[in-house]
Amino acid sequence: MSKPLPLLTAPAPERRDAARNREALLRAAAELIEGCDVRAVTMEAVAAKAGVGKGTVFRRFGSREGLMAALLNHSETAWQASVLSGPPPLGPGAPPMERLIAFGESRMRTHLQQGALIEAAGRTWGDNYAVIGFATMHLRYLLRELGVSGDLTYLATALLAPLSLPVLQQQLGFDGMSEERVLAGWQDLVDRIVGS
Amino acid sequence: MSKPLPLLTAPAPERRDAARNREALLRAAAELIEGCDVRAVTMEAVAAKAGVGKGTVFRRFGSREGLMAALLNHSETAWQASVLSGPPPLGPGAPPMERLIAFGESRMRTHLQQGALIEAAGRTWGDNYAVIGFATMHLRYLLRELGVSGDLTYLATALLAPLSLPVLQQQLGFDGMSEERVLAGWQDLVDRIVGS
DNA sequence: AATAGAAACGGACCACGGTCCGTTTCGACA
DNA sequence: TGTCGAAACGGACCGTGGTCCGTTTCTATT
Known part of the structure; x- marks a missing residue:
């Protein structure tokens, strides 16, 4: 008798080890990076500190960049959560323009x-669509809320x-701008796009 | 008697070899890249094809990225020339909006x-200020010509x-846009910024 | 508890980018 | 044309990212 093969292949559960x-x-990677320049942290060092072989690192994360991206994913997920359900003005509850x-x-x-990470x-x-995609979606949503017309995407x-x-x-x-100026510039850009 | 040392140190002329x-x-790099995937071209191969040692490649271009950037510089320079003094509408002669x-x-x-290069x-x-800087300057100039006010930089x-x-x-x-749509989107963006 | 097979492990191994330093070449000046 | 110092050369060498494959560990099933 054959197994009841699932129509949608399950997400392949992860073994406990x-x-x-x-x-x-x-x-291990987080600890090594803290206090050192990221670029000085080698994959072998991470593997050693975690007490596993180098092959395992690459099996899990694919590449050095993959490992770094995985680290970023933690804070990104938290950020997404605070956008979706955190306190205003970033989270819901504030008027769309303030959220923007x-x-x-x-x-x-x-x-x-x-930056370094x-x-x-x-x-x-950078090509992680789960990241760019989320931000784009949210921005698109806010623009719609603001009544902007045109190619919102x-x-x-x-x-x-x-x-x-x-x-x-x-x-x-290079341009020698201050953070305040950059921020003000972006807000001006928003105004022009929304059409205040 | 001492040499007439120049007040501004000369750009250090390049030896003929x-x-x-x-x-x-x-x-050699250009020829190797043509027809192969850029990523498959190794520095040693370039050196060999050019008939020099590997050390020379790095002495001249600093790194693999430096060599690639040098290749791009050729077309970039030509492009800058056509912006500055080529035929309209990219070059001077056309109204600012058309140039934009x-x-x-x-x-x-x-x-x-x-893209690949x-x-x-x-x-x-990407961090080459001679490249980004030129484009920014030119854009800034066109915006001014169009009478845009605000933080033009x-x-x-x-x-x-x-x-x-x-x-x-x-x-x-990811977004599945066509080139036409992207272009139209950018033009729309320009309109909103300039204030039509 | 025993078994089997899939999944994960680990570290030797490889390729390539980048460095180092002893040797060669250039060209300015006599 | 000879000399000399500076600049460039070249290729052996090194470190690190990434792969490969024989061995080990897990877990579903009985």
Whole structure:
């Protein structure tokens, strides 16, 4: 008699040792990064500190960038939660425009704070659709709430783009802008797009 | 008697063999890249094809990313020339708004076309102020011509950001937009910023 | 408790980017 | 043309990210 094969293949549960190792690796990486330059932390060091072999690190996270992205995922998830159900003005409850401004400021602060890690995660993080996708969706939602008309998906990506780390770094570094000026600039941009 | 030491240290002229090797390396790299995936081209292969040692490659270009950036510099320089003194509507002669639209389209096309190389050049290219700086300046100039008021430097960077490769890739890939839609979206963004 | 097979492990191994330093080449000046 | 110091050369060498595959560990099933 054949098994009742599920129509939708289950998400493949994780073996207990695998879960333990993932946990240990994330903790080890976090501890090593704290106090050292991220770039100086080698994969072998992380593996050693977690008490596993190097192969295991790559099995779990695919690449160095993958490990860094996994670290970022923790704070990203928390951030998403505070956007979806945290206190206003970032979370629900405040008027859309206030939420929008809070969103921009929060994103900018987060990106700058985690700059080194974001760079270390490279494309694995930057191309992470679960991240970009969420922010775009939320922005799109706020724009709709504000009654903006037009291609909201495009406008959302266009509003998100200047909040990306490389752009912020250029503005603060090369262009010599202050954080306040960058923030004010973004708010002005919002006004122009929304049409105040 | 002491030499007439120049007040401004001269740009340190390049020895003839050095110049020849740089040339040979750039040509070799270009030829290897043409037809292969950029990522499959190793530095040693470039050095071998150019008939020099590996050390020379790194002496000249600093890193793999540096070599890729140097390749991009050729087309970038040509592009800058066509913006500054090429035929309208990209070059001077057309009304500012038309130049602006042409600028956006041209930049988008260029970035998409050279995507692989840009990725291979990484931060060495992306953080290249000679590149970002030129585009920002020009955008700033056009905005001024259009009589836009406000923080033109910020607006220029904000207008440039959605034309960056990662954003374009997200829009065309994950968001499933067509190139036409992306272009139309950017033009709409311009209209909102300029205030039509 | 025994078994079997799938999943995970670990560390030797590989490839490539990047460095180092002894040797060679250039060109300025006599 | 000879000399000399600076600059460039080249390839052996190193470290690290990433792979491979024989061994170990888990867990479903009886």
